[in-house]
Amino acid sequence: MSDSTNHGTNELLALDGVGKTYGTVRALQDVSLTLRAGEISCVLGDNGAGKSTLIKIIAGLHQHDEGVYTVGGEEVRLASPRQALDRGIATVYQDLAVVPLMPVWRNFFLGSEQGTKRWGRFGPLRLDADGMRATTREALARMGIDLYDVDRPIGTLSGGQRQCVAIARAVHFGARVLILDEPTAALGVKQSGVVLKYVDAARDAGLGVVLITHNPHHAYLVGDHFTLLKRGRMAGSHPRAEISLEQLTTEMAGGSDLAELSHELGRSEPRPDSRPGSPPSSPSDPDPDSREERPQP
Amino acid sequence: MSTDLLAQDRPAALRRLFARPEFGSLIAAAAVFLVFAAVAEPFLRVSSLGTVLYAASTIGIMAVPVSLLMIGGEFDLSAGVLVTTAALTSSMVSYQLTAVTWVGVLVSLLVALAVGGFNGWMLSRTKLPSFIVTLGTFLMLTGANLGVTKLVSGTVSTKPISDMRGFASCRWLFASEVTVGGLTIKATVWWWLGLLLVGSWVLLRTRFGNWIFAVGGDADAARAVGVPVARTKTLLYLGVGFGAWVLGQHLLFSFDTVQSGEGVGNELIYIVAAVIGGCLITGGYGSVAGSALGALIFGMASKGIIYAQWNPDWFKFFLGAMLLLAALLNSWVKRRAERGPR
Numbered sequence: 001m002s003d004s005t006n007h008g009t010n011e012l013l014a015l016d017g018v019g020k021t022y023g024t025v026r027a028l029q030d031v032s033l034t035l036r037a038g039e040i041s042c043v044l045g046d047n048g049a050g051k052s053t054l055i056k057i058i059a060g061l062h063q064h065d066e067g068v069y070t071v072g073g074e075e076v077r078l079a080s081p082r083q084a085l086d087r088g089i090a091t092v093y094q095d096l097a098v099v100p101l102m103p104v105w106r107n108f109f110l111g112s113e114q115g116t117k118r119w120g121r122f123g124p125l126r127l128d129a130d131g132m133r134a135t136t137r138e139a140l141a142r143m144g145i146d147l148y149d150v151d152r153p154i155g156t157l158s159g160g161q162r163q164c165v166a167i168a169r170a171v172h173f174g175a176r177v178l179i180l181d182e183p184t185a186a187l188g189v190k191q192s193g194v195v196l197k198y199v200d201a202a203r204d205a206g207l208g209v210v211l212i213t214h215n216p217h218h219a220y221l222v223g224d225h226f227t228l229l230k231r232g233r234m235a236g237s238h239p240r241a242e243i244s245l246e247q248l249t250t251e252m253a254g255g256s257d258l259a260e261l262s263h264e265l266g267r268s269e270p271r272p273d274s275r276p277g278s279p280p281s282s283p284s285d286p287d288p289d290s291r292e293e294r295p296q297p
Numbered sequence: 298m299s300t301d302l303l304a305q306d307r308p309a310a311l312r313r314l315f316a317r318p319e320f321g322s323l324i325a326a327a328a329v330f331l332v333f334a335a336v337a338e339p340f341l342r343v344s345s346l347g348t349v350l351y352a353a354s355t356i357g358i359m360a361v362p363v364s365l366l367m368i369g370g371e372f373d374l375s376a377g378v379l380v381t382t383a384a385l386t387s388s389m390v391s392y393q394l395t396a397v398t399w400v401g402v403l404v405s406l407l408v409a410l411a412v413g414g415f416n417g418w419m420l421s422r423t424k425l426p427s428f429i430v431t432l433g434t435f436l437m438l439t440g441a442n443l444g445v446t447k448l449v450s451g452t453v454s455t456k457p458i459s460d461m462r463g464f465a466s467c468r469w470l471f472a473s474e475v476t477v478g479g480l481t482i483k484a485t486v487w488w489w490l491g492l493l494l495v496g497s498w499v500l501l502r503t504r505f506g507n508w509i510f511a512v513g514g515d516a517d518a519a520r521a522v523g524v525p526v527a528r529t530k531t532l533l534y535l536g537v538g539f540g541a542w543v544l545g546q547h548l549l550f551s552f553d554t555v556q557s558g559e560g561v562g563n564e565l566i567y568i569v570a571a572v573i574g575g576c577l578i579t580g581g582y583g584s585v586a587g588s589a590l591g592a593l594i595f596g597m598a599s600k601g602i603i604y605a606q607w608n609p610d611w612f613k614f615f616l617g618a619m620l621l622l623a624a625l626l627n628s629w630v631k632r633r634a635e636r637g638p639r
Binding site: 059061080081082085091093098099100101102106109110111112113115125126127129 | 502503504506507508510511514515518519520521522523524525577581582631
């Protein structure tokens with residue numbers, strides 16, 4: 001990792017004019033973002049705004065085809081999540097953070113398994129299962145999660161606990177950048193608070209955090225910088241000092257869209273299936289963030 | 298089994314025993330044993346144990362890699378005919394090209410591994426379901442087994458190779474038997490035990506084993522934390538190739554000739570054994586030890602029905618019922634594990 005270009009700014013990663021096209025769909029264009037150590041940078045946007053595409057590029061699941069992506073001052077094109085992890089970038093996904101049927105400790109070490117020390121060079125051949133269980137317990141306790149039975153399938157934990165385990169895992173394995181994909185989207189108010197507390201703890205531990213969310217209230221609770229995405233483009237980029245929660249909420253809802261919506265709602269009874277705050281996307285705007293097909297066994 | 302067996306207030310050790318994937322098959326194996334012990338007097342003879350173990354081992358050898366593959370989230374419908382392919386290759390290479398059986402045995406290993414590798418490569422390249430990919434390999438191998446054999450030897454079976462150099466040592470390795478106090482143990486039983494130990498250890502105590510669970514449980518989540526998903530699955534298919542090679546060599550060296558049409562349908566028996574042993578058909582959950590219990594249930598039922606002088610036609614019926622019961626139990630366990638308290 002070269003320090004020559006950092007000049008003491010603690011810059012962990014930076015995107016400059018980054019874009020991505022899937023076939024004929026421009027999912028993302030001209031997005032710039034800088035993340036420093038000990039900072040929480042929030043990326044806000046509605047469904048289909050390009051949030052998922054952005055994290056997939058940062059996390060190495062997809063490659064950008066425009067702009068420059070630098071990690072620690074060094075330009076990169078990450079070909080796999082492994083390469084991102086090797087650079088200290090860990091991603092906690094909304095729905096694929098963990099493998100539900102596997103025990104907590106196996107999930108905790110997945111992809112970074114710990115071998116037996118006694119076997120020396122052949123250590124990786126034999127898992128140090130007891131050591132891994134103990135380490136899992138300790139690492140969770142440090143994050144304030146008290147879980148004795150780490151042999152439980154992780155699917156039996158609550159959604160908030162699973163997110164916390166995934167965050168604790170990233171912190172334990174020395175991540176310097178933590179990408180969180182909608183960590184509070186599926187959670188209730190109380191559990192969201194618990195997760196945001198761990199996000200804050202990670203920042204205090206000196207990590208840089210990219211928090212993806214569509215909830216301006218959650219973002220404003222912890223964020224230091226706010227980037228707004230709209231239909232794949234940047235619709236705003238503000239440090240905390242320059243924006244209030246009200247402004248953020250209004251911008252997030254998209255001023256004119258919101259006015260139009262209130263106009264419509266004022267004229268007619270809202271349909272039972274109408275969802276305020278998420279204006280219906282036009283048919284010519286396919287959702288580039290729809291999940292990839294996963295191979296069925 | 299009542300739902301409170303997995304309840305949170307039970308002691309962890311007890312709960313863990315009930316929650317083990319092979320727990321259901323252990324109960325089932327004990328039940329099948331007791332039924333046949335009660336109704337069929339010859340079933341309890343020492344010599345019968347050897348027969349049952351032999352029947353179980355010929356399924357168990359394949360059930361080990363097939364269950365690992367299923368835990369890894371994939372099927373292999375070509376596993377049954379691949380056994381025949383391995384036997385035919387070994388026999389024909391030895392007969393046509395050399396007069397040393399070991400050459401055929403080694404070429405056969407390469408062919409079996411190549412077919413496994415092809416399945417894994419096709420799967421990761423095309424992203425098609427393994428059901429389709431291996432159905433294709435299954436049909437191709439079924440046709441090639443018959444076609445090539447007829448082309449080479451003019452009939453549907455291979456020529457005898459028992460007069461060749463190396464036959465005796467190959468036979469010793471793959472098809473010998475030892476008798477201790479009336480109990481005859483065939484070589485396949487040792488192969489089965491060996492594969493069981495290695496397979497179970499790999500699954501539970503190695504990094505690769507952790508990856509097997511992960512790619513079967515959620516391939517996307519596994520990839521996101523850096524698990525090489527395609528490589529893991531391909532290695533599992535190579536494992537099936539290895540098992541098919543072992544069993545194929547056993548068939549060749551115990552019967553001297555091979556019928557080219559054999560093996561069709563056995564792939565389902567391996568899958569059933571794995572499912573009875575506690576493997577989830579959707580992957581991510583199961584055990585190798587369970588596959589052995591599944592194979593043992595097969596062995597006991599197929600021989601027990603004969604000892605009890607029942608109509609053997611009922612064997613398949615019994616098997617189907619066991620499969621459904623096991624699949625229901627497994628999916629119940631999975632729901633318990635995934636839902637939990639929210």
